[in-house]
Amino acid sequence: MIPAPYRVRSRRPDRADTVTLTLEPVEGTCPPFLPGQFTMLYAPGVGEIPISISGRARSGGYVQTIRAVGAVSRALCRMRRGDIVGVRGPFGTSWDLAAAHGLDVVVAAGGLGLAPLRPVIRELEAHGVRYGRISLIAGTRTPATLMYPRELARWGRDFDVQVTVDHPDRAWKGPTGLITKLVGRIVFEPRRTYAFVCGPEVMMRATAEELLRRGVPAERIALSLERNMKCGIGRCGHCQLGPLFTCLDGPVLTYDRVSALMEVKQL
Amino acid sequence: MEQAVLTSLDPLIGALREHGYAVVGPTVRDGVIRFCELGSAADLPAGWTDEQAPGAYRLREGGEPVFGFAASPDSVKRFTHPPRSTLFRMRDGVPEAVPVEAPKVALLGVRACDLAGLAVQDRVFLGGRYPDEAYRARRAALFLIAVNCAVPGGTCFCASMNTGPRATSGFDLALTELTGPHRFLAESGSERGATLLEALPSRPATDADRQAARQVSETAEQRMGRHVELDGVKERLTERRESPVWNEIASRCLTCANCTMVCPTCFCATIEDGTDLADGSASRAERWDSCFTLEFTELGGAPVRSSGAARYRQWLTHKFSTWVDQFGTYGCVGCGRCITWCPTGIDITEELERLR
Numbered sequence: 001m002i003p004a005p006y007r008v009r010s011r012r013p014d015r016a017d018t019v020t021l022t023l024e025p026v027e028g029t030c031p032p033f034l035p036g037q038f039t040m041l042y043a044p045g046v047g048e049i050p051i052s053i054s055g056r057a058r059s060g061g062y063v064q065t066i067r068a069v070g071a072v073s074r075a076l077c078r079m080r081r082g083d084i085v086g087v088r089g090p091f092g093t094s095w096d097l098a099a100a101h102g103l104d105v106v107v108a109a110g111g112l113g114l115a116p117l118r119p120v121i122r123e124l125e126a127h128g129v130r131y132g133r134i135s136l137i138a139g140t141r142t143p144a145t146l147m148y149p150r151e152l153a154r155w156g157r158d159f160d161v162q163v164t165v166d167h168p169d170r171a172w173k174g175p176t177g178l179i180t181k182l183v184g185r186i187v188f189e190p191r192r193t194y195a196f197v198c199g200p201e202v203m204m205r206a207t208a209e210e211l212l213r214r215g216v217p218a219e220r221i222a223l224s225l226e227r228n229m230k231c232g233i234g235r236c237g238h239c240q241l242g243p244l245f246t247c248l249d250g251p252v253l254t255y256d257r258v259s260a261l262m263e264v265k266q267l
Numbered sequence: 268m269e270q271a272v273l274t275s276l277d278p279l280i281g282a283l284r285e286h287g288y289a290v291v292g293p294t295v296r297d298g299v300i301r302f303c304e305l306g307s308a309a310d311l312p313a314g315w316t317d318e319q320a321p322g323a324y325r326l327r328e329g330g331e332p333v334f335g336f337a338a339s340p341d342s343v344k345r346f347t348h349p350p351r352s353t354l355f356r357m358r359d360g361v362p363e364a365v366p367v368e369a370p371k372v373a374l375l376g377v378r379a380c381d382l383a384g385l386a387v388q389d390r391v392f393l394g395g396r397y398p399d400e401a402y403r404a405r406r407a408a409l410f411l412i413a414v415n416c417a418v419p420g421g422t423c424f425c426a427s428m429n430t431g432p433r434a435t436s437g438f439d440l441a442l443t444e445l446t447g448p449h450r451f452l453a454e455s456g457s458e459r460g461a462t463l464l465e466a467l468p469s470r471p472a473t474d475a476d477r478q479a480a481r482q483v484s485e486t487a488e489q490r491m492g493r494h495v496e497l498d499g500v501k502e503r504l505t506e507r508r509e510s511p512v513w514n515e516i517a518s519r520c521l522t523c524a525n526c527t528m529v530c531p532t533c534f535c536a537t538i539e540d541g542t543d544l545a546d547g548s549a550s551r552a553e554r555w556d557s558c559f560t561l562e563f564t565e566l567g568g569a570p571v572r573s574s575g576a577a578r579y580r581q582w583l584t585h586k587f588s589t590w591v592d593q594f595g596t597y598g599c600v601g602c603g604r605c606i607t608w609c610p611t612g613i614d615i616t617e618e619l620e621r622l623r
Contacts (some may be wrong), residue, residue, distance in 0.1 A: 001354045001538075001551070001553065002354065002355045002362050003362055004362075005360050005362065026360070042540070044357055044360070044549045045357075045542035045549035047538070048540065048551075069567050070568070086357075227566060227571065228563065228565050228566050228571070230536070231536070231538070233395075233396070234395055234396070234397060235392070235534070235536065236535060236536045236537060236556070237536070237558065238535070238556070238563055238564065240589070242505070242584075243589040243592035243593060248395070264508050264509065266572045266576075266577035267577070267580075267581075
């Protein structure tokens with residue numbers, strides 16, 4: 001439960017309320033992480049929250065994207081280059097990329113859900129030949145809240161990237177409305193498809209149900225769940241979802257294991 | 268296993284002190300039985316008994332026994348998993364662990380249900396991928412002297428949970444209080460318990476002593492105030508997630524968290540981070556938490572379990588169903604504390620029956 005001191009090496013505001021930090025340990029190197037895992041990030045004296053790892057910087061540090069919603073995330077978003085934060089982890093399960101080898105791949109992100117999926121996309125970018133057709137669909141509130149716009153443009157050269165917005169501005173010419181609509185606009189062979197889905201829970205359920213309806217097996221639809229977490233190591237009890245500790249059994253879980261649990265309100 | 272008959276507990280208390288233990292046992296404090304440090308056996312609640320019912324606890328004088336009462340609001344939990352403990356302090360950007368306080372404590376008068384509670388806690392804190400070393404240190408510093416229950420309370424159901432009333436493992440010494448004449452049949456459950464027992468003034472146990480002790484446990488088993496039918500309970504609770512019964516219970520539940528505070532197995536905790544205004548240092552403490560609070564599931568500004576029904580469902584389902592998935596045992600040991608200390612007298616044994 002004791003964090004290691006890390007230094008903020010760089011800070012990049014992504015949107016009005018979102019900041020991407022690159023974090024390096026004061027001593028030694030970052031422990032290895034798997035795509036989809038998270039760390040507990042500590043703003044000294046303020047508190048600690050789980051944040052997924054979005055990648056490794058060229059310098060070796062963790063790249064982590066934080067949205068300012070509470071006291072701790074606001075404090076982390078205010079951090080400047082050179083400031084000290086605490087890091088515990090990485091913790092939790094990872095996106096099973098090997099399970100997607102040889103299959104069509106659908107990456108579906110809602111809002112900030114693109115951040116935990118970024119290491120998956122980077123792997124698909126680096127080793128595209130290992131997979132079938134690759135599609136990335138993303139939903140966001142407004143064009144201005146779209147995450148990683150420059151990277152999205154780059155990824156669009158390698159795979160089919162489609163974005164929908166809830167509230168378009170005048171310049172927006174793309175699709176509007178729910179991300180589930182985009183599922184019908186991409187090409188994949190459902191029985192030979194693996195899906196990586198991350199976003200708000202309603203978005204994940206709707207997307208998973210749409211994929212399921214089209215014939216993607218539930219065990220090939222992976223989601224990343226979010227719950228209140230205080231410890232990250234299965235001890236505080238906060239993150240329980242039925243029999244699961246989201247921190248140990250998740251955050252990444254396949255839909256066959258969680259669909260019945262997600263159906264129950266306030267579980 | 269060593270067996271012997273003791274006529275006084277003072278030599279035992281004295282010997283434990285000589286071994287460097289603070290001897291802690293039941294005492295009468297603030298109108299209840301609480302675990303406090305004992306000066307001598309005279310501090311034990313001789314002549315006191317309790318009356319327990321849903322939402323009710325009363326001490327009254329009566330009878331000869333020293334241990335003539337059932338589970339108290341105090342369990343062993345706070346000795347292994349303190350209500351609040353500081354984990355680290357951070358000055359100049361470097362977190363430094365606060366050394367774990369693990370004083371040598373001999374707990375005298377631990378009931379079978381509380382030993383079962385400890386065994387559950389062992390699985391929770393030590394059985395997983397990230398064992399809690401502070402718990403391990405505090406646990407290892409305990410010397411456990413069980414007392415077999417003679418007088419179960421009105422809310423007890425350890426016999427249903429197969430955790431009592433007789434302590435069968437997990438102790439260093441176990442005592443059964445016998446009358447006519449007043450004496451204790453002591454048996455060891457560990458090597459250090461046997462060594463200690465051999466050094467105490469005692470007389471050998473006879474068949475009559477053993478028979479009397481068996482009788483105490485058999486009688487106690489017949490006098491359980493409550494009963495739970497475990498057959499199928501695990502599956503049933505997950506099948507009944509959408510049952511209207513949860514809403515009905517919630518109409519009586521104050522979500523006050525009393526049940527989780529008195530429970531010997533509830534382990535949930537929260538983290539309190541703060542700063543010291545005097546020297547600018549930051550620190551972190553771990554504090555007991557409860558799944559009955561709204562903050563417990565707070566996510567992005569709103570609680571996941573906003574209704575009392577959802578919170579009660581989480582607690583009861585955890586105890587009798589998902590705990591089994593997680594730790595291979597029930598999260599309930601049948602001590603009945605949650606029934607006694609519920610201000611509105613919600614009785615989990617009754618609610619389980621209604622959810623059948």
